[in-house]
Amino acid sequence: MTTRGHRVIMLADMQSFYAAVEKAAHPEYAQRPVLVAGDPARRSGVILAACPLAKAHGVKTAERLGEALKKCPEAVVIKPRMQTYIDISLTISDILQSFTDLVEPYSIDEQFLDITHSMHLFGNADTIAQQIQTKIMLNTGIYARIGISENKVLAKLACDNFAKKNDSGIFHLFKHSLPNTLWLLPVENMFGIGGRMKRHMQRMGIFTIGQLAQTPLKKLTDKWGVNGQVLWQIANGIDDSPVSPQTFEGQKAIGHQMTLPRDYHTLEDIHVILLELSEEVCRRARHKQVIGQTISVGLRGANFDIPSGFYRQMTLSHPTNFASELYDAACKLFEKHWDGLPVRALSVGLSQLSSQDEYQLDLFRDDKKERALSDVMDAIKEKYGTAAIVRAASLTAAGQAKDRSKKIGGHYS
Amino acid sequence: MSKKLEKNGLWESSRMMLPQHREAFVVSRQAQNKRDKPCLHDDEFELIVRCIKESYYTQKTIDVQWVHEQQYEYTTGNVSKIDEHSQRIKLQKEEDMTWIPFDSIVSVKNSS
Incomplete structure (x- = not known):
């Protein structure tokens, strides 16, 4: 990568991605407001995406389906199809890769691309942006908004604050024009600043992005350390x-997270979930032929108004990808840090990964049986689906394995 | 935490991506990098044969480009064995040696 000389970076963002995919798949709904929402009967029944027609009624993403329908009773509600969204996101990656090989997805509906060395082939940045918009629209029926600048932070800011709001859906943000564009905006318009951070900033007298940019760096690092510096750099x-x-190759950690359908109160129920999560994490580790030595457990409390929870890590005595070992460690870690309050979401992760081909044999333990058992379970799940064989604990009322096997990212696939 | 300020750290730490999406992206990138072996012109083939023979008889070092599991591989060394039965050559470089099947070779050059 050339470090000197300007790069030209874009962030392409798909408008109301899930809803746009559904509208393209159902032309009969073209003129109707469309909502994509999880299972209405469950807590996951929140709005994942709303098309612009629905948003015009005041519907916001992440609000409850019931509230959205009050504002917009005529809306068509569609269940999410996660696998389809992933496939279409990859189709869009392919389109972007026809302009440059430097394409990096940032989320399912946002992708960065570096077109510095493509402009002699396709024309200037704005021309390329228009071509991208047209190609994506023709191929998928989705409207893409594109922020252009000289680095990723500015491209993202250009997209979020300007390209999403103007008529062309394209905005080129130049660094020398920051003082009379970006810096005039309120500080919460900057990504990385949530509600709590906004209040902290305002208490410090920082109301605009420009004010944040001009705050002495030391003042911010003293207060928030590295995070302070990150925010200062983004503002500037x-x-x-x-x-x-290639950022996705060579995975550093494997983790799974589950939002529970109801609040779990007892250790007994929670153990079932920890076992299921451990099982899933280990299955993926074995599939990738890696073992991990650090385990993490995360928890989110049930009370929305008082955010609670923890995220803790622990190093195991030896690296593993056996569910039983991960589960034992997860339970220990959980019991140590749990405050006993109801639980809404749990996560289990495995990191510090290394190849499973090389590991230290244990003098006192024979893992042949465990290995054989894991292999057989993996083979059965591979062939007949993840719900084909589950631990008996998963059949209790607390178990989620059957239901979860049909989902991707907590939503129906 | 300090990794946030290095390389791609800012984006790694804030990325929201489903593991299934991440994996599918890696797989599709790998598929794009896949190479089939090109058809060789007879002249090129003859050149390859000559280089291999020369290296075998004179211990000259050569660079071999070949296809392995649909990826290009580059191996340097001198030909220490020609195995006609299994249709492969043994390329030796000091302690290391590699067996290369005849029909996977794309080009051979005298090592500079």
């Missing part, structure tokens, strides 16, 4: 991170 549009498609 400083970012030399590359657009790196």
Whole structure:
């Protein structure tokens, strides 16, 4: 990558992605407001995406389906199809890769691309942005908004604050024009600043992004350490991170998270979930032929008004990808840190991964049986689906394995 | 935490991506990098044969480009064995040696 000389970076964002995919799949709903929402009977029944027609009625993403329908009773409600969204996101990656090989997805509906060395082939940045918009629209029926600048931070800010709001859906943000564009905006318009941070900032007298940019760096690092510096750099549009498609190779951690259908109160019920999560994490680790030595457990409390929870890690005596070992460690960690209050969501992760081909044999333990059992379970799940064989504990009322096997990212696939 | 300020750290730490999406992206990228072996012109084939023979008889070091599991591989060394029965050559470089099947070779050059 050339470090000096300007790069030209874009962030392409798909408008109301899930809803747009559904509208393209159902032309009969073209003129009707469309909502994509999880299972209405469950807590996951929140709005995942709303098309612009629905948003015009005041519907917001992440609000409850019931509230959305009060505002917009004529809306068509569609269940999410996660696998389809992933496939279409990859189709869009392919389209972007026809302009440059440097394409890096940031989320399912946002992708960075570096077109510095493509402009002699396809024309200037704005021309390329228009071509991208047209190609994506023709191929998928989705409207893409594109922020253009010299680095990823500015491209993202250009997209969020300007391209999403203007008529062309394209905005080129130049660094020298920050003082009379970006810096005039309220500080909460900057990504990385949530509700709590906004209040902290305002208490410090920082109301605009420009004020944040001009705050002495030390004042911010004293208060928030590295995070303070990150926010300061974003406000100043400083970012030399590359657009790196290979960023996804060589995974550093495997983790699973589950939002529970109801609040779990007893250790007994929670153990079932920890076992299921451990099982899933280990299955993926075995599939990738890795073992991990650090385990993490996360918890989110049930009370929305008082956010509670923890995220803790622990190093195991030896690396593993056996569910029983991960589960034992997860339970220990959980019991140590749980305050006894109802639980809404749980996560289990495995990191510090290394190849499973090389590991230290244990003098006192024979893992042949465990290995054989895991292999057989993996083979059965591979062939007949993840719900084909589950631990008996998963058949209790607390178990989620059967239901979860039909889902991706907590939503129906 | 400090990794946030290095390389791609800012984006790694804030990325929201489903594991299934992440994996599918890696798989599709790998598929794009897949290479089939090109058809060789007879002249090129003859050149390859000559280089291999020369290396075998004179211990000259050569660079071999070949296809392995649909990826290009580059191996340097001198030909220490020609195994006609299994249709492969043994390329030796000091302690290391590699067996390369005849029909996977794309090009051979004298090592500079």
